[in-house]
Amino acid sequence: MTEPVFRAEGLTRRYRNGGAEVVALDSVDLTLDRGRRLGIVGESGSGKSTLVRLLAGLDRPTAGRIWFEGTEITGLPERRLGFLRAAVQMVFQDPRSSLNPRMKVGDIITEPLRSRLVRKELADGDHRARLAEVLAEVDLPADSADRYPHEFSGGQRQRIAIARALAPRPDVLIADEPVSALDVSVRAQVLNLLTDLVRSRGLTLIVVSHDLLVVRHLCDQLAVMRGGRIVEAGATGAVYSQPRQEYTRALLAAIPRIKVG
Amino acid sequence: MTLLDVRDLSVSFGRSRTPAVRGISFDLAAGERLGVIGESGSGKTVTALAVMGLLPENATVTGSISLNATEIVGLDEVGMARLRGDVISMVFQEPMTALDPTMRVGRQVAEVLRLHQGAEPGAARERVVSMLGEVGLTDPQRVADAFPHQLSGGQRQRVIMAMALINSPDLVICDEPTTALDVTVQARVLEKLDEVLTASAAACLFISHDLAVVSQVCHNVLVMLDGEIVEQGTVADLFNRPQHPYTRGLVATARLDQIEPGERLPTVEDFHARRP
Amino acid sequence: MKKAQLVAGLVLVALVVITAIVAVFWTPFDPIRVVPSQRLLGPGWPHVLGTDGFGIDIASRLMIGARTVLVVGIISVGLASIVGVPLGMLAGQLGGWVDEVVMRSADIVYAFPAILLATLLAAVYGSSTLTAMIAIGVATIPAFARVARAGAKQVMASDFVLAARASGTSRWGVAGRHVLPNIAPLIGVQASVGFAMAILAEAALSYLGLATPRPNPTWGNMLRDSQQFLVTAPLQALWPGLAIALAVLGFNLLGDGLRDYLDPRLREVS
Numbered sequence: 001m002t003e004p005v006f007r008a009e010g011l012t013r014r015y016r017n018g019g020a021e022v023v024a025l026d027s028v029d030l031t032l033d034r035g036r037r038l039g040i041v042g043e044s045g046s047g048k049s050t051l052v053r054l055l056a057g058l059d060r061p062t063a064g065r066i067w068f069e070g071t072e073i074t075g076l077p078e079r080r081l082g083f084l085r086a087a088v089q090m091v092f093q094d095p096r097s098s099l100n101p102r103m104k105v106g107d108i109i110t111e112p113l114r115s116r117l118v119r120k121e122l123a124d125g126d127h128r129a130r131l132a133e134v135l136a137e138v139d140l141p142a143d144s145a146d147r148y149p150h151e152f153s154g155g156q157r158q159r160i161a162i163a164r165a166l167a168p169r170p171d172v173l174i175a176d177e178p179v180s181a182l183d184v185s186v187r188a189q190v191l192n193l194l195t196d197l198v199r200s201r202g203l204t205l206i207v208v209s210h211d212l213l214v215v216r217h218l219c220d221q222l223a224v225m226r227g228g229r230i231v232e233a234g235a236t237g238a239v240y241s242q243p244r245q246e247y248t249r250a251l252l253a254a255i256p257r258i259k260v261g
Numbered sequence: 262m263t264l265l266d267v268r269d270l271s272v273s274f275g276r277s278r279t280p281a282v283r284g285i286s287f288d289l290a291a292g293e294r295l296g297v298i299g300e301s302g303s304g305k306t307v308t309a310l311a312v313m314g315l316l317p318e319n320a321t322v323t324g325s326i327s328l329n330a331t332e333i334v335g336l337d338e339v340g341m342a343r344l345r346g347d348v349i350s351m352v353f354q355e356p357m358t359a360l361d362p363t364m365r366v367g368r369q370v371a372e373v374l375r376l377h378q379g380a381e382p383g384a385a386r387e388r389v390v391s392m393l394g395e396v397g398l399t400d401p402q403r404v405a406d407a408f409p410h411q412l413s414g415g416q417r418q419r420v421i422m423a424m425a426l427i428n429s430p431d432l433v434i435c436d437e438p439t440t441a442l443d444v445t446v447q448a449r450v451l452e453k454l455d456e457v458l459t460a461s462a463a464a465c466l467f468i469s470h471d472l473a474v475v476s477q478v479c480h481n482v483l484v485m486l487d488g489e490i491v492e493q494g495t496v497a498d499l500f501n502r503p504q505h506p507y508t509r510g511l512v513a514t515a516r517l518d519q520i521e522p523g524e525r526l527p528t529v530e531d532f533h534a535r536r537p
Numbered sequence: 538m539k540k541a542q543l544v545a546g547l548v549l550v551a552l553v554v555i556t557a558i559v560a561v562f563w564t565p566f567d568p569i570r571v572v573p574s575q576r577l578l579g580p581g582w583p584h585v586l587g588t589d590g591f592g593i594d595i596a597s598r599l600m601i602g603a604r605t606v607l608v609v610g611i612i613s614v615g616l617a618s619i620v621g622v623p624l625g626m627l628a629g630q631l632g633g634w635v636d637e638v639v640m641r642s643a644d645i646v647y648a649f650p651a652i653l654l655a656t657l658l659a660a661v662y663g664s665s666t667l668t669a670m671i672a673i674g675v676a677t678i679p680a681f682a683r684v685a686r687a688g689a690k691q692v693m694a695s696d697f698v699l700a701a702r703a704s705g706t707s708r709w710g711v712a713g714r715h716v717l718p719n720i721a722p723l724i725g726v727q728a729s730v731g732f733a734m735a736i737l738a739e740a741a742l743s744y745l746g747l748a749t750p751r752p753n754p755t756w757g758n759m760l761r762d763s764q765q766f767l768v769t770a771p772l773q774a775l776w777p778g779l780a781i782a783l784a785v786l787g788f789n790l791l792g793d794g795l796r797d798y799l800d801p802r803l804r805e806v807s
Contacts, residue, residue, distance in 0.1 A: 043443035043446075184471045184473075184511075185300055186300065188514045188526040188528040189530070192528065199523075210443055214517070216517075216522055219522075220522075251444065254445040254448040255518075256476075256477060257473055258472060258500055258515065260476070260496055260497045
């Protein structure tokens with residue numbers, strides 16, 4: 001029985017906003033096996049982004065424990081997290097703010113390769129070659145490397161962000177609202193790219209979205225979050241066709257469908 | 262009766278060689294709801310701003326925009342200000358930036374009312390609270406006394422709607438009004454928008470990149486691409502018999518729930534090659 | 538309108554810089570040697586702006602003054618930014634008690650006007666251009682620290698810094714590769730404005746005798762020297778005053794113009 005990729009127990013995250021205390025995550029348990037594709041659905045304030053940032057080691061929980069491939073990561077100092085950073089990469093929601101406007105695209109994409117933490121974990125390789133490889137994989141022209149983010153469209157920038165995430169050859173890809181900031185007509189391209197990449201590289205995928213249709217398309221497992229807790233979870237098809245919770249039903253009903261006449 | 266008549270409208274910025282809007286023409290009857298679909302860069306927002314007279318200084322506008330027989334192109338700021346908030350109003354995408362963070366919400370709505378109707382503070386308050394109730398805000402008294410940051414995204418957007426509708430304008434322009442909202446909130450706000458528009462018989466120009474969202478409020482749709490109108494028709498026409506390849510691509514790409522999970526999604530490029 | 542501002546600023550600043558550079562190699566007349574026979578001549582030929590109370594050509598002294606002004610500006614702004622920017626970045630990036638300590642220290646320094654610092658230094662080391670530059674530089678550190686801190690805080694809140702952390706980039710890497718390039722424009726604007734303030738401060742200090750001593754010319758001490766002749770030769774006061782005003786105006790316009798020019802570029806055009 002292989003070790004699950006991620007395991008979380010009693011994960012809680014509290015913080016102070018102004019005078020009040022906000023409970024972003026309330027005692028969440030989670031298990032994710034290798035090769036699975038998990039979708040985390042919820043609206044703003046549901047805690048979904050907080051959860052994945054904890055998993056990616058970008059934030060520390062107030063309480064609870066997290067294991068990555070059997071190794072506990074809660075409480076590990078940054079300098080010992082190299083193995084996590086090399087294996088788990090993230091794509092953020094807004095392609096306008098997730099790319100440094102003053103850095104060339106080539107430097108942005110190879111940044112994970114150049115950090116000392118991650119370098120130790122990877123086999124040494126030619127960065128330029130890897131850059132060319134990864135640009136081809138996301139279907140961007142090779143000369144993109146010398147240009148700046150503002151020269152690209154939203155969809156292309158999201159592909160740059162995906163290329164950056166792929167550069168260190170991670171095992172896990174976490175996509176936080178990967179297409180929400182894109183026009184509807186551009187989403188299909190990015191979704192197709194994600195589907196192909198996950199399949200061809202055997203990636204374990206976590207997708208965070210408020211859009212149930214996106215999650216349905218990309219994931220085989222689904223968790224619905226509300227108010228910092230997971231309220232429903234299961235196989236995507238089952239949750240979609242037979243939602244047990246009122247809230248899940250409300251989410252499904254709210255999806256805008258083309259109203260003809 | 263035609264409310265808005267746009268003829269050969271072209272807009273370009275500064276010394277740019279490519280115009281943002283290229284000679285478009287369309288009209289809107291009183292009480293009609295027209296959706297404008299397009300991607301970023303299609304010129305849809307620029308068109309809306311042109312109708313509102315809100316384009317930046319470096320914009321060159323040619324053609325004609327006629328609202329109730331008043332020509333808007335070339336109209337001076339004073340004349341335009343008289344129309345805005347009264348005859349024509351706008352609901353923006355980002356409710357946080359459209360509201361003054363230092364002013365209570367009720368007062369902001371009242372300002373719009375007083376500007377055009379000169380009502381007294383007492384009478385204005387009543388109308389403001391009533392309007393806030395009409396747009397679906399529960400406890401409108403409390404909302405009127407709140408500051409924008411104390412309200413949720415959906416509540417703020419309803420406040421903007423109240424501001425846009427309080428003077429019973431002839432035309433309401435909505436620019437991606439629900440894009441920043443959660444899906445359940447979006448559904449409710451669109452429903453309420455449909456209701457209040459019907460109640461006030463105002464015409465509506467609804468701009469979005471999402472055909473499904475537009476179809477909740479509008480019957481007719483324009484499709485814009487690279488500054489031009491490539492197709493026009495009812496939602497049913499566009500959906501069942503799309504003519505232009507780009508429209509076909511849009512319709513194909515909009516139905517995510519029709520594709521099997523994991524299968525390749527049709528993209529717009531499958532139908533229409535983009536300009537490089 | 539915005540572009541005109543930037544151009545005007547550039548022109549004025551260029552004028553000062555070119556004058557200063559030329560002055561290193563050549564001035565029409567000796568700016569220091571006293572020539573009693575030529576005292577207080579009005580503008581004409583060959584002394585285009587006239588001569589001062591010691592018979593020295595005003596135009597030549599003005600040119601050397603420009604050189605001094607440039608040196609003072611560069612050294613004091615340089616000092617302020619080399620110390621202030623890293624401190625501000627540290628405060629903005631790390632937050633917490635580091636932020637508190639740096640900012641409170643900056644407040645304390647801020648409370649001492651340049652003039653007080655210059656007086657203190659002059660009392661210990663005697664007045665000179667160097668003491669003036671150090672005093673002005675130190676007094677300007679808090680302004681740079683504040684701007685750098687605000688910029689750093691904004692950058693730290695962005696998604697691309699989060700992405701950098703996810704890539705394993707160290708704190709130093711984030712500072713050098715992400716924070717610094719993105720706050721550079723803000724610092725540039727601050728430097729331009731800082732230059733203007735340094736010119737004014739130096740003029741004030743020279744006027745008070747706390748900076749460059751006679752006979753070396755600075756615009757400030759030229760103003761002071763011209764005071765005794767205000768009734769008999771009023772034009773003498775005009776030239777240095779005009780020079781100061783134009784230089785300060787130039788740097789301020791440049792700073793404002795840069796700020797306006799950079800703002801829309803950084804913003805998205807959808």
